[in-house]
Amino acid sequence: MGLFSKDVKTLDDLFVHTLQDIYYAENQITKALPKMIEKATDPLLKQGFEIHLRETENQIKRLEQVFEMHGQKVKAVTCPAIDGIIKETNELAGEIADKEVLDAALVASAQAVEHYEITRYGTLIAWAKQLGRADCASVLQQNLDEEKATDQKLTSMAESKVNRQAA
Amino acid sequence: MGLFSKDVKTLDDLFVHTLQDIYYAENQITKALPKMIEKATDPLLKQGFEIHLRETENQIKRLEQVFEMHGQKVKAVTCPAIDGIIKETNELAGEIADKEVLDAALVASAQAVEHYEITRYGTLIAWAKQLGRADCASVLQQNLDEEKATDQKLTSMAESKVNRQAA
Secondary structure: OOOOHHHOOOHHHHHHHHHHHHHHHHHHHHHHHHHHHHHOOOHHHHHHHHHHHHHHHHHHHHHHHHHHHOOOOOOOOOOHHHHHHHHHHHHHHOOOOOHHHHHHHHHHHHHHHHHHHHHHHHHHHHHHHHOOOHHHHHHHHHHHHHHHHHHHHHHHHHHOHHHHHHO | OOOOHHHOOOHHHHHHHHHHHHHHHHHHHHHHHHHHHHHOOOHHHHHHHHHHHHHHHHHHHHHHHHHHHOOOOOOOOOOHHHHHHHHHHHHHHOOOOOHHHHHHHHHHHHHHHHHHHHHHHHHHHHHHHHOOOHHHHHHHHHHHHHHHHHHHHHHHHHHOHHHHHHO
């Protein structure tokens, strides 16, 4: 939630600002995922990232729907948090030669991304409800449910195959 | 997980690197929390942040214990993710005049911090177990349990008083 915060005066402003923040984040994720797909060596992990890329594209459409429902034009504001998470992923992934260790690092990075999204969607849903926008909350809930499901899949991977190979 | 990733060759290296990453993050959080305590207007939120500051100091000691148990010297590596989250908090909090809206933003920021910690501790615990270090996993689990409890308290606040006032 970087720029234009001077315009945040009400909870409604904060809701819209955070919507712009997660819209930026989801778009950055669609740019980061193809590199992660390319780097991943475990076929299941690669496939998981591919599915998540499709989901993210769909989540972006849902966000655009929420902007429209709330009478706002679609806009992104720079989000230093997701930039930081993606920067960490790229720096680390660029340096690990061992394939299984690289996969383990990629799973951890993807989970950091998921948790950022989970916290922001949780916040947005709480605020949407308080603003009397159950309709917006309902669309955002679909994104949250998908992010939580993805995180659980990644946890299973971290606790099983990928990382056991790495150990 | 920024620097020195060239040294990451094994899962053990990755574990130590991520330990250094969360050690940096927890230390940055102890620097950020006093400003959040100062800015928070709701007494319950202020008190919550104060408790979390004490907890974070204790979590840092546990991390130092894990470094020692694992035969590593205590070290921090720059973590762009937590830097990004804290940067967002400061930028936004510095610009919101309305006290209740500011509190709502602070709760959201604190939850973003919690989720970063939750994902990193989850990863570290999984790796510690795979490395046969159930003892390290057990100490890290204490930090994870505290972070999850803090996140739940913040969720309750976001869904009740603080944000209802702001709405």
